Amino acid sequence: MLTLKTRISLLLLIGLLLYGFAWATPSAPLSAEDSDPRKLGWMTGSPPAADKLVMQPDSNFFSFPKLRWTVCHIRELMPTKQVSRGIGPVIPLPYKYDAGIDILSFLPLGASEPMTWAESLAENYTDGMLIIHKGKIVYERYFGCLNEDGKHAAMSMTKSMTGLLAEILVVEGVLDEQAKAASIVPELASSAFGSATVRQVMDMTTALDYSEDYADPQADIWAYSKAANPLPKPLGYSGPNGYFEYLQTVKQQGEHGEKFGYKTINTDALGWIISRITGKNLAELFSERIWSHLGAEQDAYLTVDAKGTAFAGGGLSAGLRDLGRIGLLLLNDGVINGTRLFPKEVVTRIRAGGDKNAFAKAGYKTLPGGSYRSMWWVFHNQHGSYAARGVHGQTIYIDPTAEMVIVRFASYPSAKNAKIDPTSLPAYQAVAEYLLKK
Template identity: 35%
Template sequence: MTGKSAFEARYGFARKDVRLETWRLSPFNRWSFQNVGELVPSAHVAAAPGGESQAKSLGTLLDEKVALGGGAETVEAFLNRSNTDGLTILKAGKLVGDWSAPHMPFGSRHIIFSISKSVTAILAGILEGEGVFDPDAPVTKYIPEAKGSAYGDASVRNVLDMTVSLDFEEAYLDPESAFARYRRSTLWNPGGGSESLTAFLMTIQRLSEPHGQTYRYRSPNSDVLGILVERASGMRVTELLREKLWLPLGAASDMSVTVDMEGTARTAGGMSMTPRDLARIGEMMRQGGTANGRRIVPEAWVRDTVATGGSREAWQRGTMVFLFPKGRYRNKWYQTGRDSGAFCGIGIHGQWLYVNPKAEVVIAKMSSQPEPVDDKLDEDIVAFLEALSGMV
């Protein structure tokens, strides 16, 4: 007898050690990223009955080598080095296979962090197609109380494209920053419950630079987007997700999203789903907005989002040019600027939804990287995903 619980034997730490103070830290995130609902209040989005098919092995693909900056390594070695928890690959809409780390049972949900932004933008695109959401309107059309905040003279388009001139920094690891206060308002950090997410968002002020000029990655913009789609539609985000995306998509498993003290969804980063269902979203986007023979989001919106829209000048003024030198950002999705036409959604700690239209490949990668942001590893991941797209 070791005296360890089954949990400790499996994960190497005790469940009691995973708290709001620690859930995004390694090694605890290897469990918490699959079980966010035990730590942060979460709302449920049910899939249709039926369930997921069994896991399919990637077979010998795992032993093939990929040439990266530090030299060649096997697919499986890189998955381990980049702290991958779960992976699903589709080719021309067909399942190539899945890979799961020992600590992530197949079919588990996993937080996708900022890919939640990309999913929320799909809701905006759907509502735009229905004529109830205007991306060119001022934010105050839908949120009058935004007057006096940074959003008081911003457009919905500024929010969608991260070009709000927001006086706010993504200081993930600074416990004294405005970002820490932001996370408390979402109930992600200890000490939350005295200020709602909406109340916090309405306190953020703007910089002197005009809106629309510079790509600034600021997560509050995407929580504002969640409020915008709710106000425009008269429906909660969870209702919109199920009715307009999850059921039409044919998602096989339930998903969830964290909520604050008022039930406001954390649309900037709080969604959890399986790798398979995340890949289904990517395939729907690759197919121009259709799934199961059904139109989900307008084709023109998808084309604008992944290929033709977005300001290259605003992107060049931003801080992520190193990752996609020829890229653009539109409707919460990244255009890589590569010859393959690849586009993607990205989340901290190693969440990726990579779509390569030329290769007809979709890759969903969920991870528990120790650091929220690792620029060098991100460069390797982009090279890996692009190479892997050509290997299947």
């Protein structure tokens, strides 16, 4: 029997961890229209009525349909750290709307009937959709809790930002990708990470005795959740406090470098490595190296643990067009608004992808032939596309051939991207082929 405090911790941390939740989806969840948080009235009223409250610990704020409100309001639920845009001018993105996109048709993976792009938006519980082609916004939509000056949880796309920073430091010679993690963070020496190379951590080919099976009450994810919880620890709690203490407890299982294993704790280990080597916390580093140079419209933010450590694996919230700027920065090999932020080689290395054999062993059915490199998903398709991805449908999808960036925020009822990819990846490809002909 869990205590109330423990239950509170678990519920809050489901939110905090923001990834991989094997969701207990009802057989027919509410449609996007019927689950619109504005329609359901979450958190409206002064104060909100009891059945409209999302914030209380017993309300399971990260479950669908409350999830659809929560994804725009993470900072109202827990402590966060600003990723400053600086105080310079906003540099607007130009527009060239394309009315043809909504009526594009594509065949969802495994389907026999085609679907239009417009139909795919509701199908995927889209909160924000942005398409940039040759530097201009050709398509932009907001739904649910999001609007153009709002922010949305990026979830595991946060990993790709952490990976980008690490790759920059590698190319600059500040971070040795072949160094053992323990040589940079000695506290990791007796953990599984200690004997892994920085590159193995970056590509998630570490061999970790760590389970993210949410159906198992003994799974490691629960101990991780408790450690990461920024709220005061429950009475009698004697486990690790914060991401960094938890990481030191992870044991090795198998040999590093053999298999891709998507485990968020790799990113938090990477966050520690780059924080230690730069002397900066992740929010400051991300602002200094990237966010403050984008001409961004908004600050972003990261959730933190009880020691102020930013959640490198999933804590980012940001605006839709600002993540479009991130996509453009990658598409243009490190240049944005005419300024080079990092060497072209950073993008070249990400786009080259990781170990396909190691990736294949993980069995991602919607990503055949793909790989994972520096916390980016590389499709190895004919367009050379690659992406940041987060559960519930988050993506920054970059197609260098079509000179296209797609950013989608979503609050799909299930956390499994394998359910969302069939109506997403072929749609992105259809838009890319359409734009290529423009």
